[in-house]
Structure formats: structure tokens, C-alpha cells
Amino acid sequence: MTPTSERPPADRGWSWHPDRALPADPGVRAVARQVLDATQGLPIISMHGHVDATMLALDAAFPDPATLLVTPDHYITRMLVSQATSPGPVRDAGVRSPADLGVGPGADADPREIWRRFCAGWTALRATPTRYWLEHVLHDVFEASVAPSPETADDLFDHIAERLARPEYRPRALFERFGIEVLATTDPPDSPLDAHAALAADGWGGRVIPTFRPDVLLEPGLAGWRGELDRLSAAAEIDAHSYDGFHDALRARRQAFIRAGARATDHGHLRADTTRLSAADARALFAAALREPLAAEASAALTAHLLFEQAAMSADDGLVMQLHTGVLRDHDRGAAAAHGPNIGFDIPVAGEFTRGLRPVLEAFGSHENFRLIVFTVDETVSSRELAPLAGAYPAMRLGAPWWFLDAPDAMRRFREAVTETAGLRNTSGFVDDTRAFCSIPARHDLARRADASYLARLVAEHRLDFDEAIDTAIDLAYRLPKESYPVPETAARPLPETVA
Template sequence: MTVTSTIGVDQRPWTLHADRALPAEPEVRAVARRILGETSALPIVSMHGHVDAALLADDEAFPDPARLLVTPDHYLVRMLVSQATSPGPVRDAGVRSVADLGVGDDGERDPRVIWRRFCAGWSALRGTPTRFWLEHVLAEVFHAPASPSPETADALFDHLADRLAEPAFRPRALFERFGIELLATTDSAVSTLDAHRRLGEQGWGERVIPTFRPDPLFEIARPGWPALLDELSAVSGIDAHDYDGFLLALRERRRAFIRAGARASDHGHLRADTIPLPAAEARILFDVARRGHSDPAAAAAFTAHMLFQTAEMAADDGLVMQLHPGVVRDHDRGVAARYGSDIGYDIPVATEFTRALRPLLEAFGHHPGFRMIVFTVDETVYSRELAPLAGVYPALRLGAPWWFLDTPDAIRRFREATTDTAGLRNTSGFVDDTRAFCSIPARHDLSRRADAGFLARLVAEHRLEFDEALETAVDLAYRLPQESYPRPAAVSA
């Protein structure tokens, strides 16, 4: 049912300030504006994210504004839920849990109700990157006539629903309008890659590529791990129920991903430990876990061993190894049991890299065929550990600020903390790490603005020539992502 509502005709069209997120100092802002002019229209190379490849393979219209922009956005959901018991507009709008924003099997199903709750809580997003991204999506992508509020909620919903019904707002049309040159998805190691196969058949195989994510297979204490071996065996065609077969099956899956266009593997365990085990000990831990018995210490040791094994495989086949440890997943176990994962309850912890990565880097840090990109949500290690490591090991690059750190101030802090020791070229370029397809251009725009501000300050302080700043800005926005994620040699020809 359509609710008729209007936004006052005397209200100005909603536009965003051209200098948003640029430095406040007039002299530096003027330089940043010129630097941004060199990068704002560059193609997007999105090498780490969580957009479902089926979205583009199917190319169907998005369902409604709430299911597109609210329910799947865990940044937004977590912020509104954090206000659920405080006096104010979020509680007044009826938000008590993630279910009230459409999450879970028993979640709210009326998209207009969800949208009204989001609009009522718009003020809770002030000052956050979520607010910045959503403003870009609403104003720049959908040309919304006004910002969200209780008064504009229904008119905005109708405006967005009308746009979503147009062919120009289907996924592939938006992909072209966003200027995306290359998009990497993140895919289970036991995925059949059917969506990527279909994309390849439709001529999109060079533009949307998979990323190999084997985490559940490396965590032998995880519930259901023995059943995963059945899936790995079936999809690889190799019996993975013993340790040696397990390694062979993983290598075969990596080859299958490379054939589908993959350039990287992705690993998000709690710790960065990479201590290898003697093969005999690894076999024992594997066999014990296969029988359903594995204690936390043994499981952590096996995960660390498999990260080392992954580096060895990567040195052979050329897949870039992405590592992003340091997050306690599903902090509220009751919420996770009821509503599932990836809804905002993943919380960062302090992370150690120097000793943890030493075995791996001693073995492969100078290997010409190995490339590793490390991300963190623990800012304290940037200058103390990660920048010095990236500043000496040829195989290591620093991943961009991501997840809780892809904000204007955190991106600036990242550059300030790492450039002295690692320089600028030992970073990987920006990754948006998003499930929210329509926010991809917003996130890359914010990164380019933050980097323009950082480089402009170097120019204003006479630490960098202006032409060098322009060249560096293009490196950070476009060239470095391409260089950091090369095609594996096996498929480069």
C-alpha cells in the first residue's frame, strides 16, 4: 500500500557541501580541493568487500528502501539499537532490538515501518561515517529531495521506491554509474562459485571476481567442522577427511578460485599467530578434531599452523593473503543464537603482530611470489608494529583503515601513524569492506577526500611538491589497489 505524502515545495533541494570532509584551514582546503579534483572521477577498484555476487548475476530490482539501506547495514542497526533503552526518538519509534529493524526470521516485515524507525533515529547517526555514507547514497545516488526525519519518512520512502523500480537503478546499471572497474567478493572456500560462473558466461567475469575465504575450515573447534570436510570433499573432488587430503583439497579449491578470477584469500581469525606445527602433530590435531574433540588451545594452534600453510600455498600460486585478526565475533551470544552473525556485535580487541607474524615473515617475507596485506582495527599497533614491519619486508603491505576505522579522522590518523616508517607506497589502497552495494562510491569518495586532506597538509608545510601530491593521490586511489592485488602468475598470460 502506498502512503501519499509530500515534502514541502518551498524546501531547498537536498545537496551536499562540495568541501565535506576536507580540512578546515582555508589554505590547506584549497590545495585539498585541487588534489581531490584529480581523483574524484577515477574508476573504483574495490578489492575487498562482501557484496553477494548473485546480486549482479541475477541483476534483479532491489526489493524496497528498507531492505536495501537499513536492515543489512550493521553499522546503522548497531547504532540505533544502542539507543533502544534511552529516552529519545529511537525508543519512541519502537526500536527495542535488531528485530525491530527487520533482522532475523521474526523481525519486522513491513518495510515502511522499518524505514520510519530509521528516519526517526537519523539524529543518532550525527558525526558518524554511516551518516556520511548514507547522505551520499540518498542525495547523490537517489537524488532524494530531503534528509531523513519523521516528517519526511513516507515521502522519502515513496521517492526511493519509485527510483528502485526504474531499470537505471538495477545492480548492473548502478555498477556502471558508480564507475566500478573491478569488484572482489568474499566467498566460502566450499562455494560452488555458481554466481561467478554465470557472471563469466554473461561477460562480467573480468569485472566481478571471487576471494577465497577458508576461515571455518581452519577452526577445528567450530561446531559442525567435521561436516565441513564433507562439503570440501564434495566440491573439490578430493577426500579431505585426513590431514594430507585436507591440504590437497584446499590447494585444489584455490586453483578453482584462480580459474574464476580470484586474486586473494581472506582470513579473519581472532589472533595473528602463524607458528607452524610439525606435520605429525598437525595430523594428530586434525584426527582428534574429526572425531569431535578439540580444546581451545589445540584449535588455536591448528589455526596458526594453517595460516603458515596458507602463506606457503600463496607463495606457490600467487593469491594475495589478506589477514585481519583481532575481533571477538558475536559478542552477545544470545543475540547471535537468535538473529545470526554480522549484525553489529563484533567487537575489536588488542592485537599483537610483531611476534605473531615472525614465523611467516621469516619464511616468506622476502619471497618474490608472496604478497600479504594486513588490516587491523587496533590503531595502537600502526606505528609500533605494522608500519615498521611493512617498512622492511617486501612481501608485506598495510591494508587501509576499515570496519570501525574507515572514518575521516581514523584515515587521517592512519596516514600520520604509518607514513613516517612505511611510506605511502607500502599501503594497499582503499578497500570498502561493505555489504551495502550502494555505499561503495560513498566510501571511496570519503577515502579520497581524507587522503586529499592529508596530502594537502604536506604540500602546505612544504614537505611535498604539489605535482608529487597529485601523483600520490592517484596512486592511493587507483594504482596501488591494482598493484597490491596482481593476477596470479598462473592466469596472467
């Protein structure tokens, strides 16, 4: 129960506290408030996410609350599905699988019924960052006066649906309202980038930019790898069915992304191994993969080599290399077959970076044109491996707490684990890593509160001056994301004829 002194008046309806996620100690909280004030009005630099650029290019009204807020958000769907066999409101509401929340082929198509199930499961989200983000979205973005519950579900659905019909709730209007300065999407290597071209033609060039993600091409053990080569060849207009042609096609596509405004690549493999093979061994494995899918060990070896080659390309063309590793995708293979990928069954594994990144860092760790940003969901390696690496190699920065660590206590643990070894300026600033467009300001708000809380403690312990805390908060919220993802210098270079 909320303490009486802090309980909102009964006639105010649903509200939430302005000091949410700030320290409990009154003295430290007062400092954190002042630090937070310095960042609250700053624009959002969203340099890694999964929002669909087509949504912004079309700028059509969102269809309904469930399609916008529930079905595409695997943070919500995974939590509700995890309660599907337990006695309680989620099971009582009829949630048995992701399909009951609109996910996958044959899913329930009734948005209102999906919304009712979500509202019935609201209590399952207590104390999670998902709950925090949703409260922000519902309260601040959609001006809801009541919290989700079985009793309020229909009225809340109608309230949000009415808002979505207004012009000021279309994607571009919300983009402006959210204060987003730059939004990076994540795009497959064969993407025609049509939506980005349309946005640029409308004067949005440089505001919504693509990110090059070639994972499917660097995993020769996948059964569909040959088909990916066909698509790469068509997109690049270069035959990618040979070792040299493959790399030429990738270079061509990277240049196409740079012309569309890209600043980074993104790599989401299971391991961070970048061991380079001899030229003869690499060519032999590539040729073998063209004949049939490689065995696991050989496939992992070729992936590591190809990841090294991507680093070499980044050192040449200036695209920042983002490395997100350590997640076993589609842990429930039956659920993935039935409902599709990205439904919440991606589970972290232990990471290893010291040996895995050594080949790339020895080759490019001091290269002036190379920048590597490393993310992890394995907290145990942050202080042991990643902070010492980032504190030594000029090219490396640490990415923000990501995915399952995108939460208040995990953000605090991250700062405590890495700052004393890597410092603050060897981190990249916050990335929201979301498909849930309306949650972007909520996620950045929470990150700014977590950083304000950490910096306030340093001030209270006389480890940092107050003015330095203010300046650092602005660094973390705004300056460092811009510095960490510069525009590639190659964007201004004349292009070779093969990629013009």
C-alpha cells in the same frame, strides 16, 4: 547551525557542502580541493567487500528502500539498537532489538515500518561515517531532496521506491554508474561460484571476481568443523578427512577460485599467530579434531599452523593473502543465537603482530610470489608494529583503515601513524569492506577526501611538492589497489589433472 555564509538557499532543499570532510583551514582546504580533483573521476577498484555476486548475476530490481539500505547494514542497525533503551526517538519508534529493523528469523517484515524506524533514528547517526555514506547515497544516488526524519519518512520511502523500479537503478546499471572497474566478493571455500560463472558468460569476466575465505575450515575448535570438511570434500571432489587430503582439497578449491578470476584469499581470525607446528604435531592435532572439537589452546595452535600453510599455498599459487584479525565475533552470544551473526556485536580486541607474523615473514617475506596485506582495528599497533614490518619486508603491505576505523579522523591517524616508517607505497589503497552495494562510491569518495586532506597538509608544510601530492593521490586511489592485487601468474598455467 550552519554559518550564514555557507548555508544553502532555502529554495534548494536538502544539500551538502562540496568541501565536506576537507580541512577547515582555508589555505590547506584549497590545496586539498585540487588534489581531490585529480582522483574524483578515477574508476573504483573495490578489492575487498561482501556484496553478493548473485545480485549482479540476476540483475533484478531491488525490492524496497529498507531491504536495500537498512536491514543488511550492521553499521546502521547496531547504532539504532544501541539506543533502544534510552529515552528518545529510537525507542519511541519501537526499536527494541535487531528484529525491529528486519534482522534475523522472526524479524519485522514490513519494509515501510522498518524505514520509519530508521528515519526516526537519523539523529543517532550524527557525526558518524555511516551518516556521511547515507547522505551520499540518498542525495547523489537517489536524488532525494529531503533528509530522513519522522516527518519525511513516507515521502522518502516512496521517492526511493519509485527510483528502484526504473531500469537505471538495477544492480548492473548502478555498477556502471558508480564507475566500478573491479569488484571482489568474499566467498566460502565450497562455493560453486555459479554467479561468477553466469557473470563471465554475460561478458563480465574479470569485473566481478571471487575471494577465497576458508576461515571455517581453519578453526577446528568449532562444533561444526566436521561438517565443513564434508562440504569441502564434496566441492573439491577430494576426501578432506585426513591431513593430506584436507590440504589437497584446499589447493583444488583455490585453483577453482583462480579460474573464476580470484586474486586474493581472506582470513578473519581472532589472532594473527602463524606459528608452525612440527609435521607430527600438526597431524596428531588434526586427527584429534576429527574425533571431537579441540580445546581452545590446541585449536588456536592448529589454526596458527594452518594459517602458515595457507601462506605457503599463496607463495605457490600467487593469491594475495589478506589478514583481517583482532575482532571477537558475536560478543553478545544471546543476540547471535536469536538474530544471527554479523549484526553489530563484533568487538575489537588488542592485536599482536610482531611475533605472530614472524614465522610467515621469515619464510615468505622476501618471496617474489607472495603478497601479504594486513588490516587491523587496533590503532595502537599501527606505528609500533605494522609500519615497521611493512617498511622492512618486501612482501607485506598495510591494508586501509578497516571496519570501525573506516572514518575521516581514523584515516588521518592511520596516515600519520604509518607513513613516516612504512612510506605511502607500502600501503594497499582503500578497500570498502561493505555489504551495502550503494555505499561503495560514498566510501571511496570519503577515503579520497581523507587522503587529499592529508597530502594537502604535507604540501602546506612544504614536506611534499604539489605535483607529488597529485601523483600520490592517484596512487592511493587507483594504482596501488591494482598493484596490490595482481592477477595470479598461475591463472595462465596448465592445471594438474587433480584440479582440472
